[in-house]
Amino acid sequence: MAEIQLKSLAHSYSDKPGGPEDYAIRQLDHVWHEGGAYALLGPSGCGKSTMLNIISGLVQPSEGEVLFDGKRVNELSPRDRNIAQVFQFPVVYDSMTVFDNLAFPLKNNKIPKSRIKARVQEIAEVLEIEDKLYKKAKNLTADEKQKVSMGRGLVREDVSAILFDEPLTVIDPQLKWKLRRKLKQIHEQFDITMVYVTHDQLEASTFADKIAVMYGGQIVQFGTPTELFEQPNHTFVGYFIGSPGMNLVEVERSAAGVRFRSTQVDLAPWQVELLKRLTSKNIKIGIRPEFIQLSPTASDDTYEAEILDMEDLGTYKIITVQLDQQEMKVRMNEEFEGAIGSRTNLSFPQQWLKLYVDEFLVQEPQ
């Protein structure tokens, strides 16, 4: 097991990178602590696979250092880094039995035969493939093959970390949740540093204790699922996490806060104060659909809006409202009654109204 530290890391696939847009990873510092269960979450092309490949040694970073337990490993080959990597598609030797596939990494490391047998048996039991041990891998289903791929990573006791690159892509939807739970159990049992790459927020939050959200080659937030939901540090996190994502509205400065068109939105005094000190005109307010309140009656702190649409999702409803030409989503419980085309009154509880300048959250001074 190891702590993995990325120090001033950047990577461009181009020999002569011009601007930041030529970088798959833009200057970042990050630590994956020993024994943690982490997810690396982000949209296609944001640099997730590049980061995993840099950690495992398949890609040499153009700038910066990779440290395992404080020691630089940039010059070490993938084999010498002792990292197991599980890819989207199973990597198994079809002509070998499941036993031989699982034993392969151990035979390579010259582990005694009796130990290999015991360890392969243990891992096969954990993955529930012990009845397949003497079958040829080519006769397995896609998800069984992927279990073997995972097993090949888990079987080595000296492994520093296991990196999973969208490992459930080829798995049947019904089996996905089962395998995800299995991975979680494996983490608890073996206490190995695990980094799980996905673009699916549900997969990320069921597997990981902490999630790194990646966007445009940068980690824009590293936090627990609750932190990412309640306190998104970047507009992208607000938009990407949640279903639907955060309502984000472009605004301008005003005396007591901000405004869009003729709608004045008061902010907390500390937010007004900090906004005065910043010069950027790229200002947004953000509020999650779960935190907007709707009421049939108007009061001093409500805004009159129109209900444009209602989507009944069984246990809750997603209401689309329009306030001063601005559409917003509101999540209400199933009892909510309202008619499309009717008026309603919105309020934005101050604790959940976030302010973003240049896409980053303006944080309350401690």
Ligand SMILES: Nc1ncnc2c1ncn2[C@@H]1O[C@H](COP(=O)(O)OP(=O)(O)OP(=O)(O)O)[C@@H](O)[C@H]1O
């Ligand atoms: N071998 C390569 N040569 C050149 N550019 C590459 C190479 N691999 C990736 N890229 C580019 O680097 C950027 C990051 O890609 P990367 O595969 O790391 O993202 P990702 O988040 O893993 O995406 P996906 O989920 O689609 O795999 C993308 O713009 C991609 O086109």
